[in-house]
Amino acid sequence: EIVLTQSPATLSLSPGERATLSCRASQSLSSYLAWYQQKPGQAPRLLIYDASNRATGIPARFSGSGSGTDFTLTISSLEPEDFAVYYCQQRSNWPPTFGQGTKLEIK
Amino acid sequence: EVQLVESGGGLVKPGGSLRLSCEASGFTLSSYRMNWVRQAPGKGLEWVSCISDSSYIYYADSVKGRFTISRDIAKNSLYLQMNSLRDEDTAVYYCARDLMVRGVLINTFDYWGQGTLVTVSS
Numbered sequence: 001e002i003v004l005t006q007s008p009a010t011l012s013l014s015p016g017e018r019a020t021l022s023c024r025a026s027q028s029l030s031s032y033l034a035w036y037q038q039k040p041g042q043a044p045r046l047l048i049y050d051a052s053n054r055a056t057g058i059p060a061r062f063s064g065s066g067s068g069t070d071f072t073l074t075i076s077s078l079e080p081e082d083f084a085v086y087y088c089q090q091r092s093n094w095p096p097t098f099g100q101g102t103k104l105e106i107k
Numbered sequence: 108e109v110q111l112v113e114s115g116g117g118l119v120k121p122g123g124s125l126r127l128s129c130e131a132s133g134f135t136l137s138s139y140r141m142n143w144v145r146q147a148p149g150k151g152l153e154w155v156s157c158i159s160d161s162s163y164i165y166y167a168d169s170v171k172g173r174f175t176i177s178r179d180i181a182k183n184s185l186y187l188q189m190n191s192l193r194d195e196d197t198a199v200y201y202c203a204r205d206l207m208v209r210g211v212l213i214n215t216f217d218y219w220g221q222g223t224l225v226t227v228s229s
Contacts, residue, residue: 034215036152043201043219044152049208055217087152091214095167098152 002026002090004099012107019075021102023088028068032092035064035073038101039084047086048073078104109133109218111202116223123192123227129185129202129220137180140205140212143187145198146222155200156187160212170196192227199224 003026013019023033031051036044046055048064051071061076075082083106088099115127127143143155156166156176164176175188185202200223203216 036216043222044216045219046206046215046217049206049213049215055206089152089215095165096154096214098154100151 001095002029002093002097004088004090004097006086006088006099006102008102009100010103010105012105013078014107015078015080017078019073019078019082019104021073021086021104023066023071023073023099025069025071025090025092027093029071029090029092031067032090033064033066033071034089034091035062036087036089037082037084038087044087075104080106109204111204111218111220113200113202113220113223116200116225118226118228119192120229121193121227124188124190125192125225127187127189127200127202127223127225129187131183131185131204134204136178136183136185139207140214141178141185142203142205142216143174143176143185144201144203144216144219145196145225146201147195147198150198153198157205158185189225192225194227197225197227 005024007022033051035048038044052064063074065072085101085103087101110132112130140159142157158176173191177186202220204218205212206215206217
């Protein structure tokens, strides 16, 4: 089973700042990595699939990059509604697995 | 509009059983791989089970032999029968649809229900 390690565990930033979240895999994923956003009491929301493709309706301030074992989710300029927990998920190997999450909080 | 609505959660004693349902609308459930994903209180996400458009079925090792996934095409619904429940099965259970990209289902989850809470406790 592939292990995904997200860092940092918590990221404290202010609206308007740039956020950079990391996801590292225990083995190569090629580009088969997705990112989700989850707000309290809500289901996860798909942001990015296959490392760099924005899902339908996702604003352009969200971008994904990386391949192999190292991936990054970047939010170019934080909006108040972006403060949430973010998870990465791999589909390279069975079963699909998730990272432990990064909490993006308001500084 | 695509919607997934789960039901059937509740409080159950260890060793007990529960059946979760997920009613789909806005799309034909049998044309997609459908998944159950759970989240223990305050914890991360764990994939539990899926049933493919071709009816292939898979389970996480943690639930294999205890949980059974199924679907009813006529009702456009997905189910999860959970037997021999343990404390560690306590979680919010989400049904989630696989994303289709250029006609291929890709083990990435584009639509999720609101979740149903299962609490296993004596």
